[in-house]
Amino acid sequence: MSLPPSTSRTWADVDLSALRHNIRALRRRANGSQMMAVVKADAYGHGASEVARAAVEAGAESLAVVTVEEGAELRESGAGTPILVFTDLHPEKLPLARSLDLAVTAHSVRSARLIAGVPGLRAHLKVNTGMNRWGIEPEEVGAARRILGEKLVGVYTHFASADSDGIATEAQVRVFNEVLAAHPFGGALVHAANSAATLWQPAARYDLVRPGVALYGLHPAGGDPAAEDLRPVMSLKSYVAGVRRLAPGDGVSYGLTFRASGEVFAATVPVGYAEGYRRTLSGRSEALIGGVRRRLLGRVTMDASVFECDPDTEVGDEVVLFGSQGEEAVSAEEVAGLAGTINYEITTGVNPRRVERRFI
Structure with a gap:
């Protein structure tokens, strides 16, 4: 019998040794470029403070977040490494970013002017090369560069489809290279490569790479x-919270969408969509119990799911929703495919209010 840790019904093991391995593997692919570890969204659901600490120990030179609050959390946990905030900030947030020693991003001539008005604030300039979400247009780069002056410490872009469209990515690289050739950026760090480009686009590695999802052992293209x-x-x-025997014809869970065709043993597991185990997995996914894949019976509910099990399954037995157990494994990519989403959303969707992180 394997009881759950402390008082948690459901928990997430976060293997920091695997994270360190991934950073080393990505650094080898980066071929000498610096690494900025992307730890936004609570490190894709893994726990930002702990992940950031392990990433820096493994060789990451800097970190990236999306909000000032995310940067503040890292500073409060003791992170002293450079931190970049990706998104365009509300003007009221800029002084706080300066007080936390966070670098911010200029996405327009207007944001460059606002940044220039905050003494001591450092900035990276983001160039829109085709993703058309954030970033300054190439023809406005010169004006923004002049406004920022010595505050400018980096220039970057972001790829729309480095995980799926090499031709479109090469076109973005060409636009970015034209911007770099047209404007003197001095010693500013040049960067573009996300996880997919770090792995598969050598021409996009520049001074620094910015892997995110790959840090966490997730495939950028779902492979x-x-x-x-x-x-x-x-x-x-x-864990298994209860075991019952179903007779032929017995149904399970809301709507009784599963009915037993013969005798079935069923394990009630305290994980549901409130924990981040998606309702769209209903009747489709499998979990590991006793090192064996077990089918999900009926609908995922807010607080519980039911899986088929053996007659000798006991209360307290470990259940793996994704991960490995014995020789078997269920990947986040598999769960994402069944849920109709991507692996990013599977880990970031694990609710920290309901699911304890255990760092191993």
Whole structure:
């Protein structure tokens, strides 16, 4: 019998040794470029403070977040490394960013002017090369560069489809290279490569790479992480809270969408969509119990799911929703495919209010 840790019904094991392995693997692919570890969204659900600490220990020179509050959390946990805030900030947030020693991003001539008005604030200039979401247009780069002056410490772009469209990515690289050739950026760091480009686009590595999802052992295109020498960092686990025997014709869960065709033993597991185990998995996914894949019976509910099990399954037995157990594994990519989403959303969707992180 394996009881859950402390008082948690469901928990996530976060393997920091796997994270360190992934950073080393990505650094080898980066071929000498610096690494900015992307730890936004609570490190894609893995726990930002702990992940950031391990990433820097493994060789990451800097970190990236999306909000000032995310940067503040890292500073409060003791992170002293450079931190970049990706998104365009409300003007009222800029002095706070300066007080926390965060670099911010200028996405327009207007934001460059606002940044220039805050003494001591450093900035990276983001160039829109085709994603058309954030970033300054290439023809306005010169004006923004002059406004920022010595505050400018980096220039970057972001790829729309480095995980799926090499031709479109090459076109963005050409636009970015034209901007770099047209404007003197001095010693500013030049960067563009996300996880996919770090792995597959050597021309996009520049001074620095910015891997995100690959740090966590998740494949940027939803394939097999092992093919890129990446090790999954998170495992989502729960336990058997009850076992019952179903007779032929017995239904399970809301709507009784599953009915037993013969005798079935069923394990009630305290994980549901409130924990981040998606309702769209209903009747489709499998979990690991006793090192064996077990089908999900009926609908995922807010607080519980029911899986088929053996007659000798006991209350307290470990259940792995994604991760490995014995020789078997269920990947986040598999769960994402069944849920109709991407692996990013599977880990970031694990609710920290309901699911304890255990760092191993």
